[in-house]
Amino acid sequence: MTAVRCRHYWPVVAALAVMVQIQRPATATEATAVAPEPAATVSFDLVLEAERQRTETIAAASKAAVAIFAGAAGGGSGVLISPDGYALTNFHVVQPAGIAMQCGLNDGQLYDAVLVGLDPTGDLAVIKLLGRDDFPAAELADSDAVSIGDECFVIGNPFLLATDLRPSVSAGIVSGVHRYQFPAGTILEYADCLQVDAAINPGNSGGGLFDAAGRLIGINGRASFEKRGRINVGVGYAISSNQVRNFLGVLKGGRLADHATLGATVATSFDGRVVVSDILESSDAWRRGLRIDDEVVALAGRPVRSVNAFKNVLGTLPAGWRVPLVYRREGRPTEIVVELAGVHTTAMLADIISGGRGKPAPPGKPGEQPEPRPNPLAPKPEDLPEAIRPLYEPRLGFTNFHFNRVELERVAALITTGSSQAADEQAADQPNADRPAWTFRGRLEQGGRFEIELADQAASISLPTGVSRWEPVAAAAGLAAEAGFDASPPGSGGMLAALTLWRQLLLDGVAGNGRMIYWGQQPQAGAGGELVDVLELTSGAGRARFQVAASGTVVAVDFLLSPTAEPCELEFRFTAGQDNQQPTAMVVHHAGRRFATFLIEEASP
Amino acid sequence: MTCSVSPRPFVVLLLSGLVLLGWPPAVFAGDATEPGVYAARRVVKLYGAGGIRGLESYQTGILVSPTGHIVTALSTALDSEAIDCVLDDGRRYPARLLGADLTRELAVLEIDGENLPCFSLSTSTPRAAVGSRVLALSNLFGVAVGDERVSLQHGVIAACVPLRARRGAHEAAYRGDVYILDCTTNNPGSPGGCLTDWQGRLLGMLGKELRAEPSGIWLSYALPADELARGYEQVLSGKPPADPGAATAGDYDPRLLGLQLVPDLLDQTPAYVETVLPESAAATAGLEPDDLLVAVGDRTINSQRALRQELARLLPGDTVRLSLIRAGAIVTVVLGPLPARPEPATAEEPQ
DSSP states (O other), rough: OOOHHHOOOOOOOGEEEEEOOOSSHHHHHHHHHSSSSSSOOOOOOHHHHHHHHHHHHHHHHTTEEEEOOOGGGGGEEEEEOOOOEEEEOOOOHHHHHOSEEEEEESSSSSEEEEEEEEEEETEEEEEEESSOOOOOOBOOOGGGGTTTEEEEEEOGGGGGGTTSOOOOEEEEEEEEEEEEOOOSSOOOOOEEEEOOSSSSOTTTTTEEEETTTSEEEEEEEEEEEOOOSSSSSOOOEEEEHHHHHHHHHHHHTTTOOOOOSSEEEEOOOOOOOEEEEEOOOTSSHHHTTOOOOOEEEEEETTOOOSSSHHHHHHHHTTTOOEEEEEEEEETTTEEEEOOOEEESSHHHHHHHHTSSSOOOOSSTTTOOOOOOOOTTSSSSGGGTTTTTTTGOOOOBBBHHHHHHHHHHHHHHHHHHHHHHHHHHHHHOOSSSSOOEEEEEEETTSSSSSEOOOOOOOOEEEEETTTTEEEOOOTTTGGGGGGGOOOOOOTTTSSSSHHHHHHHHHHHOOOOOOOTTTEEEEEOTTSOOOOOEEEEEEEEEEEEEEEEEESSSOOOEEEEESSTSSSOOEEEOOOOOOOOOOSSEEEEEEEEEEEEEEEEEEEEEO | OOOOOOOOOHHHHHHHHHHHHOOOOOOOOSSSSSHHHHHHHHEEEOSSSSTTBBBOOEEEEEETTTTOEEEEEEEGOSSSOOOOOEEETTTTEEEEEEEEEEETTEEEEEEEOSSOOOOOOTOOOOOOTOOOEEEEEOGGOOOOOOOOOEEEEEEEEEEEEEEEEEEETTEOOOOOOEESSSSSOTTTTOTTEEETTTTOEEEEEOOEEEETTTTTOOOEEEEHHHHHHHHHHHHHHHHHOOOOOSSTTTTGGGGGGGGESOOOSSOOOOOOOEEEOOOOOHHHHOOOOTEEEEEEEEEESHHHHHHHHHHSSTTTTTOOEEEEEETEEEEEEEEEEOOOOOOOOOOOOOO
């Protein structure tokens, strides 16, 4: 009966004058039920079987639980999500802990760990445990499939009890879904979070919330406290696994994540609609036509029926994502795609993580205040343990640039696998020589023929409306060059530049290019919600983002001539089953309109 | 706030009809999702007066008729001209206070609804057994707004015992049986929430944020459904409470005179009149809401507790001379004769 009693065992049972031991819960309930139950056919074996399953599920899930200790600064919990040691936790747990920390697992072993990425607004962090490539890892589930009333488990290190490194488990049910929790005196916003009555206490922060099957549905990090101080009152909150998934790329890439803003605020109108109450004229939404008093109907594919729903959707999205927005004006719905700006500047984020503003309460024991100390998130290398030193590289705008290199190399390897062997050999053999031009011929969907030629020294496009030619300055220097981009052909926003940069990426790769970073993940342009890796290149005033599918295929290029320009959004289309990067079509959008769809009939090489 | 209640015989008829329909409305198997959603559709979020720590402006209510009757905990949040009621689907209604059962500290509100999902109340609802698994639904911490669903918690009925509870100097008037729960339901916004079994059947109403009198521990308790039904019927019948409850032994409850004072939350809460019960000794003597009682006979009082103690010195049948401050002037009224105190209620045995 251990497991059943465990279900009923709460930290607040102290409040009970009489606690009746439930020796035989199934039969006891039947014998005294308030209304006749269906015939009492429930076998006691079923109860034992359910208990056995629960015990096994918890035992399996507990293996991925991480106990984080940060000395006098407190500590908290975490949860492993990959065999190579990546683990999730809260920003407010690692903020006092710093770049290097020690983590305990359920096997009783202590592991060195290094901070990888931070999302201060969303209270998330990714750390990497070192020393194994076979860490037990939790499976990230779809938190939108979670319902109120579902069974759930919290596994972590409440009150830092896990001095033997073995986690504590509390059980409960999901009390609410899609909750919005204001940044209460901090910048930590819990949007679209899960609410549970499983006990979440100080120290549980950063640990996993698991469903009945032992899959990870959230990261515990917050609870409602009131008159009894900082102990659980049956109201805890977890960051949803779907929000985690949206930010995981940014975090694993060692970046300092920022959250999205539409550049517009919404309010509930007198008749209950969600309408734009204010909008920045510098926002992409304004450029796409959104105005004050427009009714916001849906954002990023989710219906918006309240201000909270709007904040819920927005709060789970990283800055820089491009998402659909449906608004209604005079009864007519319009769908636009808007690029979401960041809430903070890089400098603001850097200030936040050094505790400059909105410093959250430490997760340590109630009443303990850490001494003022140097910012642990910007240590001197010599202060780091030897094992950590090669894994840490500071850079403005990044939590730990070392891991950006790691991700960049990973995606570069993917691209190499995906690109044709011939191109690789050619690049290797003749690094400085002119390489054969790439040519594409075919017809435009809207009528007429086109021809595109991409070479090291020049790119040209022939369209029914005329011929455009662009010669990159010092193109031989590759992607790193100040390329002197232009927006040709007219109306495309810089399609020739985008294609040239794409060709150079495929031929030269990303190696040794300081201007290329791993940006994170984004939903694939023009496709469903599947997340793909994104590389970002800045060159002069220009900026290009390359979407790289898991196969290594570059599926889209997003080129921006200058920070205030409208991007050239170029998507490649491929025939299903094709195993190289030879696109069969290209779709180009610019300034909210489709520029052209190029149906490729002939390509060389 | 007014406690006058217009008689509503048709509502009582309707209520009896619902009782005949039988009370188990639903049978669910498996996890808490289905009963939780079933119950959540019958729970409303209430917004009224307040907003300072310890006196929240929001709480929870339970729909008990398809035409919009709501039972909730009697609290200062309801002391407002405008009580907002938000249904599970986000529909918002203004709510009217029909009346209150001062003993059970429950209030009945009404909204202009039709065909609303609701629980049916019955005074013959059997008590749930100690050890029963229960679900608690409430507007805790106000985390759910608009069409967001109230919070669902789970727990076990740990005991069914007479309530002895207080908060500060405010003592719970109800001293009958309550369910003691092993989950924390005494959070801001939880009062008036609903307690069901895992079949979604109504077992009771979540109580107020009170501490156990003997231990000072915060109590998570619920008023059993049969008591809830009795209080509901009493409010709708418009009759004054049959048993005003016994105050602390030795004290005299001014409600026996028809005086409901403001909530006694402080060590020395001034004896301000909140409500005068109609057709009571206080009403006959002309007492009014907002009167501040300052003396009983020739003895001054500085708190509600002092008032209770002074009244206890009198004998049943005495007349009572009360001095009070009204609009800046001292007024003296004579009430009487003083009703006898009821015998202390004996605890009902759990069934």
